[in-house]
Amino acid sequence: MNSSKQKEIQQKFQQQMDEKELLNCMRCGFCLPSCPTYIESGQQETHSPRGRIALMKAVRDGVIEPDEDVEHSLNLCLGCRACEPVCPSGVKYGRLLEDARDIIQQHKKQSFPVKWMRRAVFKGLFPSQSRMRQTASLLRFYQTSGLQTAARKTGMLKVLPSHLQLMEQALPKVPRQKKSRLTEYKATSPARKRVAFFSGCLMDTVFSSTNEATIQLLQLSGCDVVVPPIQTCCGALHGHSGEKEQAKQLAKQNIEAFEEADVDAIVMNAGGCGAFLSDYDHLLQDDPAFQKRSEAFSKKITDISDILVELEFHRRIPLALPEQVITYQDSCHLRNGMGVQGAPRVLMKAIHGVSFKEMKDADRCCGSAGIYNILQPKMSMQILDHKMTEASLSTAAAIVTSNPGCQLQMVAGIKRSGHSSSMRAVHLADFLLEAVQYGKEASSS
Template structure:
């Protein structure tokens, strides 16, 4: 007879000692249910198992040996979760859900490589893809920039037009994934130790994370960020040897890969003597602020990670915490609505600061959308691995944004921007999507 969870296989595959989810965090949950209304997957499905409370129940069942990692329901729900962290913001008990979710995903991946009893290995094509993406592209920014250049050539040479018109993408099952590809110019922000002086007297010295996707697909956002910081008396440094923040690795169950990238960035930003390390992508900032937890078992790096984390500031957090230069802001007569990235609003608890910056721009009318902090469905590579749920959440987000009548949707994360632009294009809507720093940059008088 089946259990209340699902039919277990014999023998059960337990959590291993390495990177196991904390029993203490799991048992902090009192199953009150206040997280349910905040959870996007529960809102869409109405299923208890697709809620934070339900997923913690599954983790607890594995932790106590009642089911194992081979449970199909356990694997399905660890994958279906967006890791948006909205449940953490709603939780009265302070359950650190993101930490136990990432650890649970790591347990599943580690069990695929463990001696018997172990989970079946991923299909060869999946192993090859994960190796190419996690092991190569995101570990070497030269490779990543080379790949981005090839994608720019694909777009600009006419091959993309041909691939779309011919139906080849549909035959390969890649049409929806390819639609999310941003427009690439082939230009990239390459950190080589550049120092951009403050506009006027220097008030602060800051270092900027250039990252991977941001440096290649959103280099124009980096340029805007640098100019806005300069306008606010900041000297901006781009340290060499930095790279990907490791967010996709840690969210995808590759904690060792995330640790390697964390060590690289900690080393790259050490000894600069800056006042802050600035991040303009919500997902990157959230991960970087958790480097100390990621390296808590590494005595050599843990202390360095704590010092690093203390310096990390989201760009909106930083600008809202100083005396903002409003003297040089000229009016922008725009109707704007703000889509809150999950890892800014929930993981970093930064919600008021972006709105304050938007409202500081003369002439700009900020119109609040319904469910502004509900996940848009991007969540790293979620819109590739869980396309149906991602699409439903993307539709919901864009419908709420369009209902405001705003002609600009402001955001602060690359995945959110790509997800929203993709849904707008599918609908044939000509609403613009911009980062908040882009709007600030447009408002500042350029000499």
């Protein structure tokens, strides 16, 4: 990076970085034991939240230049926000990280292939649900046409890096993309709430069956469900990857889409999306036209597990499964960003025949972190190996998750550790619907 670009980045740090938030860090070190990259890097200070904040402040103050080492330190961060709940000063580290990445990304010189790829992914693919569905259809064709089988048997996939080969194996069977979908679903028990459902982009294509399960659970719990058709990607990947302006545009589109629905809550089933959606009020705090509207929107964001517990779904619906041990992998953003940790466990423990066993370090990131496992494969796999050691010790037959990225990462971990025959990874909504269906059959026999 040339000196003029470095100077420009430093000026932007001075203008845009929250100095008060940077100074809130007391360097106490409470964050260190909670930071996966600090632990896995052999306790390197620059790979800790405290160290990264020090780097941000040093760039802002002109003490150091925003060179490749600074950028590497920021990029190596998972953004899991595990440091936030343990911080005695309440430092909003995730917001600082997003701002710093955004400034660097927007003011660094990029090669044409990188520019093209970022534009294609962040502006062409994720904001367009039609393109997401087309991509999912192509992936389904690859899986069902015999191409996948041929690619694996002939060894063609060996041209890919090992971590991408593993990701290819971890991909779920993509459902057929439906041409038309309902926008309203009536409760199948006495109606108690009217809610809107945030369907997401990846969830609504690759994981559309999980979305269908989520809607069924809401209907069973007494919710009339509205699915606004003009909603779009939440913008989390954009916000975490230095594309903040694009994230703001997506946020505005979502707010406008959901304002038309007169609902008690906006329900989501992906922790990464939920945390970003609930932070729209901060994202748009400087926009007079959306300041109050974003606050109203963010207050309504609710995880599927929270609303099911609130409506006592687990007490009113018979839940049962064949005897098995299960464990739970927390979604970092669901737990650290939205504070949801008890509700999923309440629901799982209510299933007859299931023995819930808490996994050690269940709250530690699995290494997925959006597209981190693609961009930082070495650290991601290192973190995943630690996670699978703890998962294996739990002797669980199922690792339940609340986020698609976590689910894919845990599937990859199960394959990588050789546990495919004895363990599976499953989304909480799918697992609960299995328990509903099995419980219904058991009670009628």
